[in-house]
Amino acid sequence: MKLVKTVAELRKEIALAKRQGLSIGLVPTMGALHAGHASLIEAAAKENDFVVVSVFVNPTQFAPNEDLDAYPRTLAADCVLAEAKGAAVVFAPSPKEMYPSADMTWVEVTGNVTKVLCGRSRPIHFRGVTTVVSKLFNLAQPDRAYFGQKDAQQVEVLKRMVKDLFFPLELRVMPIIREADGLARSSRNTYLSEKEHDAALVLNKSLREAEAAFAAGERDAAKIVAMVTAAIEKEPAAEIDYVELHGLPELTPAVSPLKGTNLLAVAVKFGTTRLIDNVVLEEK
Amino acid sequence: MKLVKTVAELRKEIALAKRQGLSIGLVPTMGALHAGHASLIEAAAKENDFVVVSVFVNPTQFAPNEDLDAYPRTLAADCVLAEAKGAAVVFAPSPKEMYPSADMTWVEVTGNVTKVLCGRSRPIHFRGVTTVVSKLFNLAQPDRAYFGQKDAQQVEVLKRMVKDLFFPLELRVMPIIREADGLARSSRNTYLSEKEHDAALVLNKSLREAEAAFAAGERDAAKIVAMVTAAIEKEPAAEIDYVELHGLPELTPAVSPLKGTNLLAVAVKFGTTRLIDNVVLEEK
Numbered sequence: 001m002k003l004v005k006t007v008a009e010l011r012k013e014i015a016l017a018k019r020q021g022l023s024i025g026l027v028p029t030m031g032a033l034h035a036g037h038a039s040l041i042e043a044a045a046k047e048n049d050f051v052v053v054s055v056f057v058n059p060t061q062f063a064p065n066e067d068l069d070a071y072p073r074t075l076a077a078d079c080v081l082a083e084a085k086g087a088a089v090v091f092a093p094s095p096k097e098m099y100p101s102a103d104m105t106w107v108e109v110t111g112n113v114t115k116v117l118c119g120r121s122r123p124i125h126f127r128g129v130t131t132v133v134s135k136l137f138n139l140a141q142p143d144r145a146y147f148g149q150k151d152a153q154q155v156e157v158l159k160r161m162v163k164d165l166f167f168p169l170e171l172r173v174m175p176i177i178r179e180a181d182g183l184a185r186s187s188r189n190t191y192l193s194e195k196e197h198d199a200a201l202v203l204n205k206s207l208r209e210a211e212a213a214f215a216a217g218e219r220d221a222a223k224i225v226a227m228v229t230a231a232i233e234k235e236p237a238a239e240i241d242y243v244e245l246h247g248l249p250e251l252t253p254a255v256s257p258l259k260g261t262n263l264l265a266v267a268v269k270f271g272t273t274r275l276i277d278n279v280v281l282e283e284k
Numbered sequence: 285m286k287l288v289k290t291v292a293e294l295r296k297e298i299a300l301a302k303r304q305g306l307s308i309g310l311v312p313t314m315g316a317l318h319a320g321h322a323s324l325i326e327a328a329a330k331e332n333d334f335v336v337v338s339v340f341v342n343p344t345q346f347a348p349n350e351d352l353d354a355y356p357r358t359l360a361a362d363c364v365l366a367e368a369k370g371a372a373v374v375f376a377p378s379p380k381e382m383y384p385s386a387d388m389t390w391v392e393v394t395g396n397v398t399k400v401l402c403g404r405s406r407p408i409h410f411r412g413v414t415t416v417v418s419k420l421f422n423l424a425q426p427d428r429a430y431f432g433q434k435d436a437q438q439v440e441v442l443k444r445m446v447k448d449l450f451f452p453l454e455l456r457v458m459p460i461i462r463e464a465d466g467l468a469r470s471s472r473n474t475y476l477s478e479k480e481h482d483a484a485l486v487l488n489k490s491l492r493e494a495e496a497a498f499a500a501g502e503r504d505a506a507k508i509v510a511m512v513t514a515a516i517e518k519e520p521a522a523e524i525d526y527v528e529l530h531g532l533p534e535l536t537p538a539v540s541p542l543k544g545t546n547l548l549a550v551a552v553k554f555g556t557t558r559l560i561d562n563v564v565l566e567e568k
Contacts, residue, residue: 100448102395103393104394104448105391105444106391106392106394107391107392107418108389108390108391109387110390111385111386111387111388112387130389135448138449138451138452139452160385160387160389161389163384163385164384164388165418165419166419166423167422168422
């Protein structure tokens with residue numbers, strides 16, 4: 001496994017892999033790799049000859065009041081995990097490498113898909129994500145790129161970007177990986193005190209209840225949202241940012257009775273830590 | 285030469301060319317091909333194995349008050365010229381093919397480079413250009429893409445986009461091609477009456493005078509701009525949009541005495557037809 005820190009070095013590695021006719025898998029991450037990332041790298045290594053894991057805490061997707069500086073940075077451990085799971089290259093550039101100009105070139109997906117949920121709480125977030133992922137796509141030129149369903153809205157935004165801009169690659173989405181107690185894996189889980197961690201279990205628990213209600217025939221969007229909201233509100237340490245249900249893929253308003261595929265997504269603060277989780281409610 | 289109208293067909297052609305190890309040249313155009321485009325296609329055919337000419341009058345780079353509907357469309361003649369100059373494929377998609385979603389995904393270069401000159405007169409123009417060119421880059425996956433120096437600001441904007449988003453290609457810029465009488469070739473020249481055409485010769489004439497003054501040692505930006513402005517104002521049919529001098533590559537304000545490489549650019553209306561022209565003033 002090679003650790004590469006510059007655009008020029010990465011380009012050399014990719015050119016070499018392309019000349020050898022290798023298929024390329026890209027796993028874009030912000031580092032602090034956990035079992036969720038591990039599952040993405042494993043899938044990439046299974047489906048591609050040459051796997052690039054990028055580790056870059058992207059400043060343009062953080063607002064000034066967010067946790068850019070506090071975000072965990074564990075490059076040495078990330079390299080060990082990436083290598084163990086089959087990565088050929090870890091690309092860990094500086095912000096200066098990724099943003100070479102004084103002024104920005106933005107890639108921005110518009111519409112409902114970037115306006116609701118985290119798009120409302122974090123208005124500049126997805127523009128930063130789509131911009132940096134475009135850069136990574138052009139650098140790594142992957143056949144397949146891997147993202148986790150934990151960031152369900154990000155997945156929908158990137159699907160739209162790939163569709164609209166005709167990126168020549170397949171976007172692969174991998175299931176949410178959870179701790180044994182049900183908490184969705186996130187690099188931000190390390191911020192949680194033990195008490196907050198226990199409180200945060202209400203997210204998975206309430207989503208499982210909603211899923212069960214849906215499976216039992218509940219098709220009233222407002223009732224499902226109210227059920228999850230009530231369950232989370234019972235947890236005193238939880239401060240709800242949103243509990244919402246939207247139609248996939250464009251995150252259009254959910255219509256009752258629910259039909260097709262809908263996303264039930266939550267964002268909740270525990271202390272200063274904001275966590276997200278979701279479940280797809282799909283008619284079989 | 286193959287005329288291809290859908291994204292799916294173009295992707296097949298490109299995949300085939302890539303499998304054969306052919307280098308790809310892309311010439312993005314809005315059609316109504318003239319000698320300027322011919323020079324781009326010729327250069328592309330000389331430097332690449334497989335040349336794609338796109339013909340697409342891109343709606344997102346026209347404001348509602350501009351000439352989208354009137355813009356000349358001459359696909360049959362364009363195909364004849366493209367084939368004669370060495371194109372393997374003419375890609376002439378519908379707007380629906382190029383913009384598959386109800387909402388937009390924009391690619392936007394910010395900073396001086398998109399704010400001055402045409403960026404001020406046509407505030408949405410370059411966002412439309414960079415968006416459609418990104419799509420074409422991702423579809424054709426060219427080794428080299430060809431643009432004319434006639435659209436000098438477009439060239440600088442696209443250079444910034446390629447640099448910032450790391451498009452894996454070389455941007456090739458070809459010199460302005462002029463009529464025998466000096467008028468820069470443009471698809472919009474067909475709008476001009478004979479009288480307007482004659483009046484428009486003042487553009488090239490005044491730029492040549494500025495070039496001569498610069499060669500003779502004039503380094504005062506304001507004086508050069510005043511000289512060109514006065515020459516154009518003597519022509520009663522000319523209505524100046526701008527006469528400006530900016531530093532390259534970022535179109536920063538020109539500083540007197542002029543140093544390095546500067547762009548002297550003009551946009552002038554003759555009747556309802558807005559023409560642009562330019563000269564690069566470069567210290568030897």
